[in-house]
Amino acid sequence: MSSLPPVSPKVGFVSLGCPKALVDSEQILTQLRAEGYETAKSYDGADLVIVNTCGFIDAAVQESLDAIGEALHENGKVIVTGCLGKKKDSAGDDMILKIHPKVLAVTGPHALAEVMDAVHLHLPKPHEPFIDLVPAHGIKLTPRHYAYLKISEGCNHRCSFCIIPSMRGDLVSRPIADVMLEAENLFKAGVKELLVISQDTSAYGVDIKFRMGFWNGRPVRTHMTELVAALGELAKQYGAWVRLHYVYPYPHVDDVIGLMNGGHVLPYLDVPLQHSHPDVLKRMKRPASGEKNIERIRAWRALCPDITIRSTFIAGFPGETEEEFQHLLDFLQEAQIDRLGCFAYSPVDGATANQLANPVPDEVREERRGRVMELQETISRARLQAKIGKTLRVLIDAVDRNGGTGRSAADAPEIDGVVYVKPPYEPERKLKVGEFVDVTVTAADAHDLWAKVE
Numbered sequence: 001m002s003s004l005p006p007v008s009p010k011v012g013f014v015s016l017g018c019p020k021a022l023v024d025s026e027q028i029l030t031q032l033r034a035e036g037y038e039t040a041k042s043y044d045g046a047d048l049v050i051v052n053t054c055g056f057i058d059a060a061v062q063e064s065l066d067a068i069g070e071a072l073h074e075n076g077k078v079i080v081t082g083c084l085g086k087k088k089d090s091a092g093d094d095m096i097l098k099i100h101p102k103v104l105a106v107t108g109p110h111a112l113a114e115v116m117d118a119v120h121l122h123l124p125k126p127h128e129p130f131i132d133l134v135p136a137h138g139i140k141l142t143p144r145h146y147a148y149l150k151i152s153e154g155c156n157h158r159c160s161f162c163i164i165p166s167m168r169g170d171l172v173s174r175p176i177a178d179v180m181l182e183a184e185n186l187f188k189a190g191v192k193e194l195l196v197i198s199q200d201t202s203a204y205g206v207d208i209k210f211r212m213g214f215w216n217g218r219p220v221r222t223h224m225t226e227l228v229a230a231l232g233e234l235a236k237q238y239g240a241w242v243r244l245h246y247v248y249p250y251p252h253v254d255d256v257i258g259l260m261n262g263g264h265v266l267p268y269l270d271v272p273l274q275h276s277h278p279d280v281l282k283r284m285k286r287p288a289s290g291e292k293n294i295e296r297i298r299a300w301r302a303l304c305p306d307i308t309i310r311s312t313f314i315a316g317f318p319g320e321t322e323e324e325f326q327h328l329l330d331f332l333q334e335a336q337i338d339r340l341g342c343f344a345y346s347p348v349d350g351a352t353a354n355q356l357a358n359p360v361p362d363e364v365r366e367e368r369r370g371r372v373m374e375l376q377e378t379i380s381r382a383r384l385q386a387k388i389g390k391t392l393r394v395l396i397d398a399v400d401r402n403g404g405t406g407r408s409a410a411d412a413p414e415i416d417g418v419v420y421v422k423p424p425y426e427p428e429r430k431l432k433v434g435e436f437v438d439v440t441v442t443a444a445d446a447h448d449l450w451a452k453v454e
């Protein structure tokens with residue numbers, strides 16, 4: 001007698017927030033699939049919906065609350081996870097349950113086990129899990145050819161404008177063998193670019209006193225430099241790239257720069273500096289604020305002339321005087337940072353910076369942000385113009401009738417510019433997503449490049 005195959009329960013998923021939240025989403029989706037759940041493409045088709053939230057700035061909080069409201073309205077069975085799950089309102093009550101009391105369960109970020117417990121309670125596991133359906137690299141939300149690799153969770157710093165440590169806790173580094181295994185699985189699955197993320201990549205291993213681990217039968221310390229060296233070797237075997245994000249300018253970063261000349265660890269450093277003036281940095285309680293950043297940047301460029309430096313800054317932090325702001329503009333002029341984001345200071349609920357004296361009026365914060373971006377536009381345009389005529393290796397992200405769009409070593413996905421690539425004049429030669437091509441740069445504006453295949 002034949003029996004019908006069991007129907008798998010379906011879970012809808014809404015993923016909001018930063019790359020760290022994205023990695024949490026991927027882990028939950030991977031676990032769901034491992035246990036035999038299916039993912040639903042619409043609210044209608046789902047038996048339950050999980051919303052992974054962001055609680056960083058007010059706009060993100062609102063977006064998350066709206067997404068929860070929509071999921072409740074369209075589906076009715078909703079579990080909430082992510083940073084907003086930790087947030088309390090002014091009366092100390094759980095913010096989400098106060099606004100959306102019908103939510104089935106709420107967890108904080110990085111809470112795979114709790115989320116799965118809630119799923120099991122409200123949508124029991126299918127009887128026969130199709131464990132074999134899970135690819136070794138798990139489920140990725142990014143395109144197949146690049147992926148984020150989270151090496152730690154939480155943060156030991158207490159920057160006065162940030163509430164991440166209160167939401168995600170102190171630094172917890174992942175064992176180096178686990179990180180390397182995940183990297184290898186991703187490369188085996190066809191990933192061509194691995195983006196290393198954490199709250200503070202330079203601090204990797206501090207919490208476990210740089211414990212010795214093993215990879216490929218060899219001892220490797222849980223330390224940023226050793227991790228990057230091992231990832232670089234692995235990337236070389238697979239002809240792939242490794243890109244580093246959220247690096248603080250501690251002295252050992254100089255050793256990492258030395259590893260960038262080989263081509264697989266990209267000569268790209270995402271260093272969130274936030275300001276240049278020592279008094280502002282002190283008020284911000286920034287890590288590595290005592291470092292002489294201009295000298296560091298000069299040293300990095302001497303060690304690796306092709307390095308691209310990306311950074312973010314805050315304009316109009318409480319107490320910022322015109323003189324302190326001018327210090328920032330002078331710093332930027334001198335540092336010639338390649339890729340820059342600047343935010344007007346925005347008070348985040350629960351951040352200690354809100355108590356600082358002399359808040360800068362809204363319009364001044366915005367005006368200062370505008371001045372930074374104007375200066376940066378000039379710097380960026382000149383730096384990109386200097387690339388015209390040069391040869392670059394580009395990873396193709398998308399193809400269309402006119403050619404393709406890709407990124408060079410200088411461009412991280414989503415946050416930097418792109419390279420528009422004209423294919424070679426051979427009708428049968430089409431560009432492919434995930435392919436590396438060498439191109440010659442033919443034009444540039446302040447953000448992007450145009451190039452033709454060599």
Ligand code: SF4
Pocket residue numbers: 155156157158159162163164165199200287
């Ligand atoms: S380093 Fe500062 S800004 Fe970054 S997560 Fe830690 S406390 Fe927040």
